[in-house]
Amino acid sequence: MKKLVGILFLLIVNVATAQTDTVYLALEEVLEMARSNHPLLAQARLQSDLADAQLRTARGTLDPKIESSYQLKNFKDKTYYDKFYNALKIPVWFPIDPKVEVYRNEGSYLNPESYVSSATDHWQVTAGVSLPVGKGLFIDERRMLIKQAKIYGSLAEAEQIKLANKALFTIIKSYWDWYLASEKLKLAISAQELAADIYDRVLTDYEYGEAAVVDTVQALITFQTRQADYTKAQLDWNQTRLALSIHLWGAEGIPLELSELAFPVPNQTFGVVPSDTSVQRLVSWATENHPEVIKLAGKSRQLDVEQSWNKESLKPEINLSYSLIDAPFSQDGISTPKWDENYKLGMDFSFPLLLRKERGKLQKTRVYKEQVELDLQLTRKAVENQILAEYNELLTLQTLRTQYQLMSQNYQRLYQAEIINLENGESDLFKLNIQQNKLLEANIKYLEAYVKFEKQKVQLPYTAGLPDLSYLQVYE
Template identity: 50%
Template sequence: MKRLSIIFILLTNVSFGQDSLKVSDTTYLSLEDMIKMTLSYHPVVKQANLLEETAEAVLREARGNMDPKLEADYNLKEFKEKEYYNLLNTSFKIPTWIGVDPKVEFNRNSGEFLNPENFISPETDFEQIAIGVSVPIGKGLFFDERRNAIRKADAFSQIAEAEQTKEVNKILFMIIKDYWNWYMTSKKQELMRQAIDLAQNLFDRTLIDYEFGEAAVVDTLQAKINFQKRTVDYRKATLEYELAKLNLAKHLWSENLVPLELQPNVLPDSSSLFITPQDTEVKEAISFAMTSNPEIAKLEGKRNQLDADMRWAKESLKPQIDLSYSFIDAPINPEFDTKSPEIGDNYKMGIDFSFPILLRKERGKIQQTQLKLQSNEFQLAQSQVELKNEVLGAYAQSVAFQDLLVQYQGVSNNYRRLLDAEIINLQNGETDLFKLNIQQDKYIEAQTDYFEAFTKWEKSKAEFYHVVGFPMLGLSNMFGFVTNTQ
């Protein structure tokens, strides 16, 4: 945390134009610190965290279909000082997962012109209590719309979690690539600055030699052209570095969505967070990707939703037969006296039946769901094949760049020896500026190739974990990150 705090001090607010903190010593911003700051305040990460809350809200809404429900209905009519009717009907329903829904009703009905079916004896003060259940013995007995909604909401949670992992991994991988681009451009800028120093020294030496008659005018011209060329190359490298730094700084945020910028004295380091995977790790990674990659997990979640739809569609082929039965004033009456209920004694019963003859709507729904399931399976199979090849390709790239890095380093070291030898030869008068410039160009080219190979190697290692789909690119255990920042 101390190191992270130091980095924050070296960042300044862009929007409010605060003065930059002047620190003379160079400070190195590691990729580890960069990622820590990103996971704490980056708006895309915060936005991805909202997916989890959205899934919880969707599931809560679906479970709301199982909430107990209290209903009341009151109607009163008076005309010419006569009470035609005074109706109060209340009920308390308790939905259950098995489809059998208990129900308690309280009714109080009175009036001179009361509908006979609503009549309640004045002996109980026009009050009546009915306790019973409603049971779907056809469609909806084993599966209904309420349970279908909850199953689909559970599957949506799986999809939302996969989408959250995908978005966080995407922004982390982008940061890693931008960081190594910043690293490469900083090294190229430093290389061009060293080239300018050498060119400046050679130009100054040539001028002195010319004054003492030991160098021709053409030598001074050649030395000046070389110095000018190195200056142009340095300006280009500086521009690339500044653009890369700005591109990386877009990922830096403080609290309250305040963007930050990198101070001039902050530089990248070469510390890596990833290693080139081994053959055994590749097999395990492929096995993980086939089931847990965010894209695969999303397709699995979609399949679960379609399975729930299919089950409900098949359930809809059954006839709608809803049976209800309630005991009247038993086991409790309005005076709160209790007695044992008896079947066939003071009850009300109802049966609702419906059945579409042709079932075209139901059969069409089943057919559509079957086609969607087939399409999802085709996409899943194709995605798994492509994903496996991408994992193998990322692994091959990582190994190849690791081998190339060794070769480029050897080439660069050898060209450096040749350049040093030419400098010594020039001091001894055994060579000329033309040969030295050629060796310097070769060294710059070789060293640039080395930096590019190193950058590609680091990117390829991170790409492997990104393609596999490890949550947070496999870094969560390393740093103990918590992405759900409120």
């Protein structure tokens, strides 16, 4: 048995396969690559383009518009009418709509109100405005749409942060899963090599009569167990490697695959652990700036705008219009207008007597508004409680990581002591295998606690909705 002592000092802690062409990949490198090329992050950035398109569409209601029409009727060699109409309408933010109209009307049976004197070659120009003095004076549908589209910009930004954070968080979790599988694979390789050497040594001792046959069986079982552990660890490592490869993209959308020679950087850390006072500051920030809070608050503001328009719709519709004829624009140029001569004046009035449609819309808007406000209250409280819960779990995992690390170190001491006992003839292979198993279990528990802690450090800013999962937004 003394011949085993040399090989047993090849401890199964932090032993990696020796490959000169091994490549180490850090988490920050993966994230940097993802920020530049990942399709999900590119998709998140499209939210701002969508908001711009929404605002441009709404502002299109204020675009100037040209209208034209031409009508001609000839019957039995007689021109009944020949009418041409062209207008330029210029909507503005305030409820005054300027309009310039050009007519050319002639014909034997032309409607008298459409008659234009032949002195101007049947051409006539009018310039005027229309003004709503009832419904639409303070807000109309086009101003409502533009205001809501501007608010939509903040909603789109919040959605962009939400989508980007989700993608980054998924990538980070995949990396740490790969890290854990890689470290377990290293342990499995080391344990298998150690078990194989022990088995060979025991066989040699048996041949020289220094070991019993039961020792060879025990060593063989241990070796077979380590082989099975390695096979499982190899499978887990390959699965996590492929899962991380999904998030690796090169320029121009070229998917990349993580090489089998690539390993995560050992003993790296990512993220920080805030203090108690910092967490309270984080809670205050998140209850106002979390993407879900911003989206609900924006929806509430949109409903405020819609409610203002619904209230405005309860008023009677009264539209006044005034147009000068052949002034200040005419076929001869620009002339000084005479406001009391050559003009058209109009008024339109309409009012639904029961207002059931308008009152129904206002009632629905108020109900939606109340629902959103209740959702906003619940979301803020949920965000606060979840942040505090995630922070408590983070502190607990930090403690567990330290405890499991100390346990692993103590099991290492026990394992080394068992080797010394074996050298002095005070132990046997059975007891040694027990200490090996306990040491392996302790190392794996430490690795799992370490990875859970690293994941939780990112879970906290993700729960708080921090852009790019960075605390700089709160503590800069």
